[in-house]
Every structure is written in C-alpha cells, then in structure tokens.
Amino acid sequence: MARRGRLETPHGPVETPVFMPVGTQATVKAMTPAELEDMGARILLSNTYHLYLRPGADLVAAHGGLHGFMQWQGPILTDSGGFQVFSLGELRKIREEGVEFRSHIDGSKHLFTPESVMDIEGKLGADIAMAFDECIPYPATYEYAKAATARTGRWAARCKAAHCRENQSLFGIVQGGMYKDLRAQSAAELVEMDFPGYGIGGLSVGEEKPLMYEVLEHTTPLLPQEKPRYLMGVGSPDCLVEGVLRGVDMFDCVLPTRIARNGTLFTSQGKLVIRNSQYKEDMRPLDEQCSCYACRHFSRAYIRHLFIAGEILGARLATIHNLHYLVSLMAELRLAIEENRLGQTAARLLNAWGY
Amino acid sequence: MARRGRLETPHGPVETPVFMPVGTQATVKAMTPAELEDMGARILLSNTYHLYLRPGADLVAAHGGLHGFMQWQGPILTDSGGFQVFSLGELRKIREEGVEFRSHIDGSKHLFTPESVMDIEGKLGADIAMAFDECIPYPATYEYAKAATARTGRWAARCKAAHCRENQSLFGIVQGGMYKDLRAQSAAELVEMDFPGYGIGGLSVGEEKPLMYEVLEHTTPLLPQEKPRYLMGVGSPDCLVEGVLRGVDMFDCVLPTRIARNGTLFTSQGKLVIRNSQYKEDMRPLDEQCSCYACRHFSRAYIRHLFIAGEILGARLATIHNLHYLVSLMAELRLAIEENRLGQTAARLLNAWGY
16 A cells, blocks of 8 residues: 655655654754754644744744745645644634634633634645644544534535635545544545545544554545545654555654653664663664764763753754654655565564564 | 964864853753854863763763763863862862862762862863862952962962873963952962963952953963963953953853853844844844854744744754854954954944943
C-alpha cells in the first residue's frame, strides 16, 4: 500500500511520504527556520487555534501570512483548530453552528464555525488549510461517533463553500472513530466533495496501536489513489513506518520536539534518555549513525551536562537531533519504496528499535 | 588612553579592545558555537567555580579541555571562581589557605586554594587562566580592603608558583577596592611578579559609575603598556565605551545574554523592552541599523509574540541580537581608535543611547 509521491504547493514541491515538524505558535519550538531547512525539513505545520488566540490572525496577515511572520519560505499546512478545541473538554460546547470555547490563556469566550475557521486559515495563508472537524474521543459509543462523523461531513461542506483564499488548498478530514462503517461513510462523503487531499483524523487518541493500524488500513483504500493522505498527529518512528506501509503520505506530531526538550532522543538503537547517569562520562555522540549538528560535534556527556544544568542549548541540540532523525527516516523510507524494498527496510528498523 | 592591540593565543589572535561572551557552564546561554562564530565573537569566557561543581574538571579534561567539551575552536579564558565563591556570602569562609565554601547546588563542602584552582583551571585547559583572588565588596572599610588586597597578592604569588599548564597564560588580578593607594600597591606587587596580562577586579560591584570610572582611570596607567588589561564583569554598552576610553583591552559580562532572555535589547537608540505593548504590531526589526540574523529576518511584532508565548526562539533571537550588538560595537571602537577619532565616536554613541 506504500506510495512514493510528490505534493506540489505554491512554495515548492514536497516529496512524500513526509514528516512535518510542528510549529504550534508560529515557531517550531527552539528552532530557527534556517536550522529546519538545514536538516532537510520541507513542510511545517502550524496551529489555527493557538495563532487565532495569540497573536491573532490579522497580525499574521499583516506580515503577508505565516510565511512572512515566521520567515519560513517552504510550504506550510495549518490545522483547523478542531482537535485543540475538542481537547478543551469542559471549556467547550459543540453545536451544529460550531464550537463555543473558552481560551486556555485567559478564559475569554470564542466561537469557531466552519466559516470563521476558513476566514482565519485564509488570513494565516498557509499552502494547505484543513477543514474544521470534530475529533471523536476514544472510547466513544457508536451513536456518539455516528452523530459527530455526520456533523464533520456537514462542516466539511460548509468549509468548502466558505473557502476562498487563493493559492491555498483545502483538505477534508475523515473521521468515524474506531467504527469501520463510519470511516467508510465519512470517506465516501468527503471524496464526493472532491477535496485535493484528505486528512485521517481521530487516530492516535488513546487507542492501542494495533487498533489504530487496523482502522488506518481500512481507511486509506477508501481514499483516491492520486490524492495525498495525511495521518494527523502521528509521529513516533514506529508509527511513521507502519503508516507508510499502509499508504500514508503525510504525518505531523509534537512528540519529537516535546520529548527532545525533556531529554529523550530517538536513535538507531531505540530511545535514549540522556539524563540517565550511565551517560555521565559517555564520549560518544547521541547516535553514532547520525549526521546532525549535535551528533557531528558533541558528546553524550556534554549534552547530559547541558540538561542537568538546565541550559537551553540542551533542548536545542536534542530538538535538532530528533527532527533530523525523523526527516532522515522519511528519506530512507522514500528510497526504500523507490527501490521496492520497503518491507525489508521496515522490518530492520522496527527490529533495531526493539518492536 | 585607548589602545588598539592584538592578543596572541594558542587558538589564534584576538583583536582588542574585545568583548568576551560568557559561557558560565561551558555554553553561552542559548547559543551554539557556530552562531557565536558567525556573529564575530572571537574569545569566550567560562567559569571555574561552576564547571568544578558540575560536571567536574576531570570530565572536561577527558574531552581535551573546554575546547573539546563545548566545541569552541577559538580562544577561551577561565575566571578563577574567586568572584563566585565570595558572592556566596554566608556559605563561605575566607582563610589564608583559601576559601571554604558550600556548593549552591547541593550544599556540599569544598575548599578552593590558589593551588587547587590552578589545578582545576589547568584541567579546563583555557588559553588564559585567571589567578585566584579575593573580590572586595562595596562598600568596604579601608582595613578590610587592605587585608584582602594583601591576601590577593600572596595568593597571586602562590598561583604563579603552582601554575604549570602548557599553552596557558596566567593573568594576575589587581584589587584594592575603591582605595587608590591600595590599587597602586596591588598593581605594583602584581607587575613585579610579571604576569603576561592583568585583570582589574572588584569594580562594577555596586558602586556608582563615576566612582568606577575614577578608580579605573587611576588603575590602568599603573599597568604595563605592552600587556593586556581586562576589566572583569563589565559589559553594558556605555561601560564598554568608557572602559575603552580608559585603556581597557578586554571585557566580559553576563548582562547582554541575561537581559536578552528577559526581552531587553540593546539598540542604536538605547534599550528596547520587547514585551511592551507598543511593539505589538511593530513590523520593524529590533534595530534598523543592525545586521544580525534576528534583525535581518524578523519583526518586533514576531519577536514580541515569541516572548509573550514563552517560546525559546525569543530568547535565542534576543541573545543573538545583544551579543552581535556588543561584538559590532567593539569592532566600531577598534576602527575609531585606528582612525584616531574615538572621542567623537564615543560621544556620538553615548548621546544616541541617552547618556
């Protein structure tokens, strides 16, 4: 099911499958745009909910959109804020019109509708905007999932009608929870609306990985061959491999940057927790097979010292390493697809990581 | 009194007058060595007290010294820890042998003597080591200052006798508090010992600037013309200019990096506090006359957003800017000395900053 593709955007092409680093607040945490470019990142994700609240879409628009504001010259995708407002729990109320919610920053009241979100995403000016959807929690009853999935379909139609930003593609988002028939209905409905690409939402929301893979494997064949498929919010190395094996083209996740700031590193041998005392006098790089700036220069002992001493450079080097690791992993998977040996490559990687 | 010079070190020459960014814990906070090099920084300072406690001098030595540990290929100077242990207040006891103190990290008990500090600085392996001295607080009685200054002289002799690291210069430190006769005695004693360079310590410890300038102006002529003079712990733009005017060659200070992380920026118009709401929609760079990475790319509005949102990139961009500002300022002062117009340049700068 794996595919090797190319996404064309107003800010240049993106080879797929691809991992998109997340810049929630118009910055990939601890990174400059120059560093992201150097490590081979091609497309970034940013966040409608966060940017709407702070600094506001109008200020971003005054800079010529996110590209000007955060000074990233490559493609950008904005999520719709759907996931974030649903994650607010008791701070939000879902109605047919949209979602009323309170800001996590100051408690102020706001309303997101498909139309208002299209307006905000238009101002943010990313190359790809995501439709406003309802993310179904896990577990959810069939009735709940059915109603939410149907609403996501109606909202997708309203997003499509409202979306008018030039040089911006709008992707629909397939929901349906863990119910295969609802996934099928959702996919059919969205495909009928003919979006230029499709997000697969509502996975990696607390379910076990085998269930996620099963639902994913059921969903990707329901989507058109020639359009990009984006598995939202997924980004551990094993899930990237499993997703690519099931026909996913695009991924994003805060995991690599978040765990980096906490001192957890991806390596060719699995995860490494740099604060552990076993690395106190370890002169080796984080990963002897890695060519990132951190691994080319610094010892584990030095990076551990930076974490123990609370130095920002520790978070920076760990973030550079983890993002470089995932970007390089995707390049390796793309090459394996081209050379028709993805099965072996995937098995070798998963085995080395201890899966 | 201003001089244009060149300091020769095992890691290359340094044009003076020069400002040395401070890497207390073997990292200039929030910066990579590559960024420091890019902005034109030539020599860094690191900290014996901090590195002795964490990660320990032996681990640094195992990396081939600080150059290998922190991956900085240019010259490095280490202070002696004198200032830090005296700053511990009730956590330290001064004796003729040395200073007994408790770690600010875990309360453990330690003893610094001139001999042990030379051993530690030898292991850290900087190009320039500073002698272990006693920093006199302000205000201090004449009797106190006299006794401390005499002890600093005896300790300097012990440092000189104990120092044996190859490819490392040992600088003596002139003390004497705010008493001119004690400054003269201290300088005479140290000059007699024939160090290759001299620190001027115990200034910028709480006294008013006019008093500092007066004592400085009295002290520099007491030091040999052909040897470098290092005004320790001084680094605001106005003090750098005033120091250069009084014949100082080297400066260091945590101020530019510390206030940067707090959102205070040096500019050609004086200080700018980026969190202020007046910059909310300000599309201009931090300083329109600056060519640093931050000013070449980002608006005040964006950098303010980063600070308000608590993003690490804000601290990074502000640090790059402030260090670049001081490094460029020193280059401007060096050129003005060469062209014999330092007086005008100094007057113009101080006036633009509002002094």
